Amino acid sequence: MTMRAPWDIGIQPSEITPESVWQARRCWLQQAAWGTLALSTAGLARAENAPEWPPLPAPRGPRWSVDEPLNTWQEITTYNNFYEFGTGKSDPAEYAGRMRLTPWTVRIDGAVRKPLTLDVDALRRLAPLEERVYRLRCVEAWSMVVPWTGYSLSSLLRQVEPTEEARYVVFTTAVQLDIMPGVADRILDWPYVEGLRMDEAMHPLTLLTFGVYGRTLPPQNGAPLRVVIPWKYGFKSAKSLVGIRLQSEPPVTSWMRAAPSEYGFYANVNPAVPHPRWSQETERRIGAGFFSSRLPTHPFNGYAEAVAGLYKGMDLARNF
Ligand code: MTE
DSSP states (O other): OOOOOGGGGTOOHHHHSOHHHHHHHHHHHHHHHHHHHHHOSHHHHHHHHOOSSOBOOOOBOGGGOOOSOOOOHHHHHHSOOOGGGOSSTTHHHHHGGGOOOSSOEEEEEESBSSOEEEEHHHHHHTSOOEEEEEEEEOTTSEEEEEEEEEEEHHHHHHHTOBOTTOOEEEEEEOOOGGGOGGGGGTSSOSSOEEEEEHHHHHSTTOEEEEEETTEEOOGGGTSSOEEEOTTBOGGGSOOSEEEEEEESSOOOOHHHHHOTTTOOSSOBOOTTSOBTTBOOSEEEETTSOTTSOOEEOOGGGGTHHHHGGGGTTOOTTTOO
16 A cells, blocks of 8 residues: 655645635634733633533643743644544544544553553543643644643553563554545555654653643544654644554554655654755744744754653664
8 A cells, every 4th residue: 555645645735725725824813813812811712712622620730831822722723633534724623523532442552561441531530630831843844832631641651561572652543434534535554653662652741631721632632532742743642542552663653654754753853854845943833923933943842851861872863
């Protein structure tokens, strides 16, 4: 089977959303940004948007949170990548609501002493939830600041007692063929598979995520649970998990399989390593307004102090 990224079939990332739609959205986003500025607090923004997803309250975890203005609920839930539902940024918000979310279990197995199959409620209760404000930097050179709710994935991984063989973690995500129009397109080989080295997965920043903006995750953001790895390009943060497997060998992830010269296993945010077809030196902050300048992209998305030590001695231009 040939697996191709949208841009391998002649579509540039900037073209995934048609230019006219993109321009219209920019104007709209600008208005939304001003609206949020006027409201000025996240709490007011939450109330104003009155989203339908059940509340998932959790105290803010200051240790791992960045102190930057949040993107709005509207921005975070309408500008998404979730290729199972199409390549357009608005496709997930339009189609992911059809996802069947109950029953939903996650199997955690492989190189572990105590494999587990847990439903979402049991997973949510496994460790105290906290809200963490993380930057999300997409490989397409846009970024957002998002208040996620969850706990460090390490809390779950410890429960299954990894064996000495456990050197990598593989995330497998849901496929619901009948309601996922993107799966028929064969842009990627489904299910969407991502992975981390064990020490990356055990790093406290790696968040098993159940909520956003004090509410349960809406489908377009990866309901009912996903991972968020803030120092890596957004595609590593797999949505709608159904399996977590520990193993000795590095997995071949969906994007590596689709375009190995463009998407490496590590995918650490790195302004010094351009994507083969565009620079990674700067980023566009979603909602910042049409005329605002691009922001510089920082190594490890600004989390270098916390995670650079994981890669000591590695050539990050080769291990991209
Ligand atoms: N997970 C699945 N299952 N399918 C996807 O297409 N897209 C990834 C990642 N997780 C994706 C996924 C990409 S490319 C990005 S940038 C982030 O999700 C976007 O997350 P967000 O839509 O919540 O901002």
